[in-house]
Amino acid sequence: MGQTARALAIPTIDRQSLHRLETLFIVPDIYRRDDVAERQAKLARIVSNEIVPRLLKLHAQVVPAAPPITVVIEALVPTSADITGLADIVLGSDLEAAAAYVLMMRERGLSMETLFVELLEPAARLLGEMWDRDDCDFIDVTLGVARLQKLLAVFNETHVLPGLDTHRTVLMAMTPGDQHFFGIAMVERFLTAAGWQVRTELEGTSESIADVAKQNWFAVVGLTAGSERQLESMRTTIAQIRRESRNQAIGVMVGGPMFTANPELARDVGADGTAPNAPAAVLVAQKLFDLGHRQRV
Known part of the structure; x- marks a missing residue:
């Protein structure tokens, strides 16, 4: 495969392959805390019930005759709202949603370097700021950062390295x-x-x-x-x-x-x-x- 073709290659994203990476990117001790599932469900509810409706409302106010939100997102490079949205997703339990979002960006032709600088690293930085403000605790941030790591490794194809x-x-x-x-x-x-x-x-x-x-x-x-x-x-x-x-x-x-x-x-x-x-x-x-x-x- 030539260098250009390799740069544009998109890895297969599925729930099973993402789950298999858990032991490499999150230490088992993180999952021993009894309330992890409860905390993830709570974060997911916050994203679903509060964050997404606010983004949709803001979008409709700014552009009254707006096309579907997915069309608008596909036409833009990552914004502060996109960064916040990705951070919220990885704090929840739906890694497939985060992978699908990054995949959408890649399919538009954005390089992983651009996505790292403008989306993934800022999302990790935001998680750190949320931790500093006590908006979420160490376990939440660790899970979120580990999921961002997995996304980066999957799209750079280093998750398949032996050892x-x-x-x-x-x-x-x-x-x-x-x-x-x-x-x-x-x-x-x-x-x-x-x-x-x-x-x-x-x-x-x-x-x-x-x-x-x-x-x-x-x-x-x-x-x-x-x-x-x-x-x-x-x-x-x-x-x-x-x-x-x-x-x-x-x-x-x-x-x-x-x-x-x-x-x-x-x-x-x-x-x-x-x-x-x-x-x-x-x-x-x-x-x-x-x-x-x-x-x-």
């Missing part, structure tokens, strides 16, 4: 000189809950962090920095990791307040991406995993 559960490994480290470990702890917590194997280094030099990546295979490395004073140290650490990493296609993501204020700064320090909060970092890690796989094949 997927052993390849989704991440090295989280604090940039030498950084003392703020709360952020990295939150990212680690969400990554672990979303099915990643995580190794965390809270102390060490650029050389020792790079040596860990040299001695062990990681798909992704994540570095955090608390202030601009650590940027040069971060740049040095990233360069050394790329030189010495056992996985030469390793993806590098970074986090910290300065990257939230200026995401383009991530490229300046040599990283592949950044995320403004922990749920979004999970989706960025999955994207880098998918990109790394394409580089290796």
